[in-house]
Amino acid sequence: xxxxxxxxxxxxxxxxxxxxxxxxxxxxxxxxxxxxxxxxxxxxxxxxxxxxxxxxxxxxxxxxxxxxxxxxxxxxxxxxxxxxxxxxxxxxxxxxxxxxxxxxxxxxxxxxxxxxxxxxxxxxxxxxxxxxxxxxxxxxxxxxxxxxxxxxxxxxxxxxx
Numbered sequence: 481x482x483x484x485x486x487x488x489x490x491x492x493x494x495x496x497x498x499x500x501x502x503x504x505x506x507x508x509x510x511x512x513x514x515x516x517x518x519x520x521x522x523x524x525x526x527x528x529x530x531x532x533x534x535x536x537x538x539x540x541x542x543x544x545x546x547x548x549x550x551x552x553x554x555x556x557x558x559x560x561x562x563x564x565x566x567x568x569x570x571x572x573x574x575x576x577x578x579x580x581x582x583x584x585x586x587x588x589x590x591x592x593x594x595x596x597x598x599x600x601x602x603x604x605x606x607x608x609x610x611x612x613x614x615x616x617x618x619x620x621x622x623x624x625x626x627x628x629x630x631x632x633x634x635x636x637x638x639x640x641x
């Protein structure tokens with residue numbers, strides 16, 4: 481072997497070295513911060529009480545509908561139609577018109593809406609544009625978890641019209 485050259489270490493096939501723990505922490509995407517926030521934990525807890533109380537659920541709907549009408553759609557991009565569907569599903573649910581939704585999907589939807597209306601979530605809504613990035617992240621998570629449910633609801637709406 482020539483001087484100054486080192487022999488490369490050989491690794492056994494199938495074995496990989498674990499990533500250093502400090503590296504994993506640095507790579508945590510921003511989106512996960514919103515989901516791990518206290519505001520999101522509160523939204524999940526609140527969702528359970530909203531789901532069992534039609535009066536509170538209607539109040540949440542009214543607040544969320546007003547907020548959705550006044551905010552920019554840009555941070556929500558392709559999920560804006562699903563934000564609207566979530567709101568309509570919640571309205572139909574508290575009215576007793578639509579109940580073909582699993583408890584898990586309903587709680588995910590209500591938690592996302594609750595997070596949306598909370599002005600003091602991970603990034604306060606008063607911060608221009610950035611204030612809704614975390615809200616859009618939570619909405620995207622809820623859409624990802626409940627898309628078949630929301631699609632079924634929209635099909636039901638179309639058939640019922």
